[in-house]
Amino acid sequence: MRKAFHHDLDRVTEDLVEMTRLAGSAISRATTALLDADLVLAESVIAADADLDDLRERLDFQAIDLLARQQPVATDLRMVVTAMRMSSDLERMGDLARHVAKIARLRYPSSAVPAEFRAVVVDMGRVAESIVLKAGAIIAARDVEGARTIEADDDAMDDLHRLFFERIAASDWSHGTETAVDLTLLSRYYERFADHAVSVGHRVIYLVTGHYDPDAEGSHEDTEDVLLPTRR
Amino acid sequence: MRKAFHHDLDRVTEDLVEMTRLAGSAISRATTALLDADLVLAESVIAADADLDDLRERLDFQAIDLLARQQPVATDLRMVVTAMRMSSDLERMGDLARHVAKIARLRYPSSAVPAEFRAVVVDMGRVAESIVLKAGAIIAARDVEGARTIEADDDAMDDLHRLFFERIAASDWSHGTETAVDLTLLSRYYERFADHAVSVGHRVIYLVTGHYDPDAEGSHEDTEDVLLPTRR
Numbered sequence: 400m401r402k403a404f405h406h407d408l409d410r411v412t413e414d415l416v417e418m419t420r421l422a423g424s425a426i427s428r429a430t431t432a433l434l435d436a437d438l439v440l441a442e443s444v445i446a447a448d449a450d451l452d453d454l455r456e457r458l459d460f461q462a463i464d465l466l467a468r469q470q471p472v473a474t475d476l477r478m479v480v481t482a483m484r485m486s487s488d489l490e491r492m493g494d495l496a497r498h499v500a501k502i503a504r505l506r507y508p509s510s511a512v513p514a515e516f517r518a519v520v521v522d523m524g525r526v527a528e529s530i531v532l533k534a535g536a537i538i539a540a541r542d543v544e545g546a547r548t549i550e551a552d553d554d555a556m557d558d559l560h561r562l563f564f565e566r567i568a569a570s571d572w573s574h575g576t577e578t579a580v581d582l583t584l585l586s587r588y589y590e591r592f593a594d595h596a597v598s599v600g601h602r603v604i605y606l607v608t609g610h611y612d613p614d615a616e617g618s619h620e621d622t623e624d625v626l627l628p629t630r631r
Numbered sequence: 632m633r634k635a636f637h638h639d640l641d642r643v644t645e646d647l648v649e650m651t652r653l654a655g656s657a658i659s660r661a662t663t664a665l666l667d668a669d670l671v672l673a674e675s676v677i678a679a680d681a682d683l684d685d686l687r688e689r690l691d692f693q694a695i696d697l698l699a700r701q702q703p704v705a706t707d708l709r710m711v712v713t714a715m716r717m718s719s720d721l722e723r724m725g726d727l728a729r730h731v732a733k734i735a736r737l738r739y740p741s742s743a744v745p746a747e748f749r750a751v752v753v754d755m756g757r758v759a760e761s762i763v764l765k766a767g768a769i770i771a772a773r774d775v776e777g778a779r780t781i782e783a784d785d786d787a788m789d790d791l792h793r794l795f796f797e798r799i800a801a802s803d804w805s806h807g808t809e810t811a812v813d814l815t816l817l818s819r820y821y822e823r824f825a826d827h828a829v830s831v832g833h834r835v836i837y838l839v840t841g842h843y844d845p846d847a848e849g850s851h852e853d854t855e856d857v858l859l860p861t862r863r
Contacts, residue, residue, distance in 0.1 A: 463712060470702035480695060480715070487719070568809035576811045577800040583815040 404469045407461065411482045412538060414458045418489040419535030419599075421451045423528045425496035426592060430524030433503040433585070434517055436510040444500035451493035455486045462486075474609070481606045485538065488595040488602075492531060495588045495595075502581055511581045513574050516566070519559055523589040526556045530596040537600055543607050549600035556593040560586050636701045639693065643714045644770060646690045650721040651767030651831075653683045655760045657728035658824060662756030665735040665817070666749055668742040676732035683725035687718045694718075706841070713838045717770065720827040720834075724763060727820045727827075734813055743813045745806050748798070751791055755821040758788045762828040769832055775839050781832035788825040792818050 425444055432441035462483045465471065471479055502511050512520050530552045537545045563586040567579050604610065657676055664673035694715045697703065703711055734743050744752050762784045769777045795818040799811050836842065 463708065466698060466712070467704045467708055472699045476695065476699055480698070483712070483715075484719075487716075564812060567812055568807075570807075572808045575800075575802075576804045576808060579808045579811045580796060580799055580815045583812045584819065587816070587819065 404465070404471065404475065407465055407469075408475070408478055411458060411461060411465075411479070414454055414461075415482060415485055415489065416535045416539050418451060418454050418458075418486060418493075419531050419538065421447070421454070422489055422492040422496065422592075423531045423535070425451070425493055426499065426527045426531065426589075427524060429496045429499035429503065430520060430527075432500050433512060434510060434520060436503065436507050438504060438507045441500040441503040441507070445497050445504065448493045448497040451490055455490040458486045459483055474606075477606055477609060481602045485599050485602050488598050489531075492592050492595045495592045498588050499585060502585060506581070511578070511585070513578060516563070516582060519563055519566075520585070523556065523559050523563075523586070526552065526559065527589050527592045527596075530556070530593050534596045534599040537603050541603060541607050543604050546600035546603045549597050553593045553597045556590055560590040636697070636703065636707065639697055639701075640707070640710055643690060643693055643697075643711070646686055646693075647714060647717050647721065648767045648771050650683060650686050650690075650718060650725075651763050651770065653679070653686070654721055654724040654728060654824075655763040655767070657683070657725055658731070658763065658821075659756060659760045661728045661731035661735065662752060662759075664732050665744060666742060666752060668735065668739050670736060670739045673732040673735040673739070677729050677736065680725045680729040683722055687722040690718045691715055706838075709838055709841060713834045717831050717834050720830050721763075724824050724827045727824045730820050731817060734817060738813070743810070743817070745810060748795070748814060751795055751798075752817070755788065755791050755795075755818070758784065758791065759821050759824045759828075762788070762825050766828045766831040769835050773835060773839050775836050778832035778835045781829050785825045785829045788822055792822040 425447060428440055429444045431437060432444060462479050465479050466476075469475075505511070530549065533545065533549060533552065536542065537549065563582065567582055572579065657679060660672055661676045663669060664676060694711050697711050698708075701707075737743070762781065765777065765781060765784065768774065769781065795814065799814055804811065
């Protein structure tokens with residue numbers, strides 16, 4: 400029975416890693432759709448999110464089934480519970496990528512991103528893709544050391560997020576408030592995407608060490624609320 | 632053993648209802664702090680979020696302990712798993728209320744909300760408080776019929792959210808982009824707050840009926856992406 404159980408757990412891990420791949424692909428393609436005002440690509444990102452939702456559903460069914468049939472304890476129990484939480488993070492990351500794609504679609508044939516914001520959006524897309532792929536490698540290898548460094552990757556996103564808001568709130572803004580709204584939401588989506596990747600990293604630490612602390616277990620605290628520019 | 636188990640489950644339910652109360656109080660007080668530029672109140676909302684985090688932590692420990700010791704199956708298992716998901720929604724609602732309070736604190740001694748947005752913010756705060764208290768009553772009574780109506784309450788929030796964005800993107804905007812950024816984030820926080828309450832309602836339906844569908848089980852889809860005003 401334990402052999403079968405561990406076979407099932409391996410399958411769960413594979414599904415989680417596959418979810419990180421899908422989320423990485425989604426945010427990368429959504430960023431391209433946004434920058435190139437590519438409607439077809441945006442539509443494909445929006446449609447593909449259903450795959451991530453299906454995978455999450457399958458994974459959660461499997462996890463509940465494992466709990467019911469195998470009644471795991473200790474580390475095995477922790478693995479199943481943690482997998483369900485990671486799948487929730489990863490599904491949400493897919494939603495956020497889809498939101499980016501929807502803004503691309505909404506503003507087509509224009510791009511929602513003014514020229515001087517393109518470079519920052521490119522960087523946000525790169526950081527987002529890289530952090531979720533890193534999360535996948537961490538899950539696959541149960542890599543606690545890697546997981547401990549993922550917060551530093553998120554710092555890069557927070558810096559970009561801060562830069563974004565500072566530029567939007569600058570006094571010489573000339574793009575209208577509709578674009579300000581779009582960019583505020585976009586920046587928030589990328590930042591939350593990275594937060595969920597950090598949360599996945601923390602969950603791997605919990606999984607392996609059993610060490611519970613609010614940061615390692617709860618959702619990673621999102622940071623936008625300390626990043627708003629102060630009133631000048 | 633089953634009697635002890637059901638006693639423990641009742642305790643979990645009580646904790647969930649208590650979490651809805653704390654989240655309701657937080658969003659109500661955060662709204663007041665925001666509108667009155669009340670720094671002391673804003674600080675107290677920010678500090679009180681730790682109580683919600685603690686309660687979530689306790690509840691999750693209890694749930695994992697129940698899984699390990701009692702190895703529930705069928706409805707009992709569903710109850711434990713669903714409780715962990717609801718606690719995650721409710722903790723996140725507390726975070727969102729804290730975000731509102733942090734914007735209030737950031738803009739003190741000014742109010743982040745211009746005069747003509749006050750009425751909409753008042754309404755958003757009322758809908759948010761009412762929907763989380765409703766979610767609490769639904770949890771306490773396992774009220775599937777009530778849970779089926781909670782989406783309609785969320786529609787009121789979506790209408791307010793849409794109104795907000797339309798007004799921000801209007802061509803006669805005179806409040807600067809910093810205020811546009813603040814209001815965009817605020818509107819998003821209230822809207823996500825209500826989404827999580829809907830998600831709690833869906834989870835109660837799943838808990839009682841065992842009926843799994845993506846809407847009833849996954850996080851409630853947030854709706855902001857269809858609400859952005861179209862480019863004029």
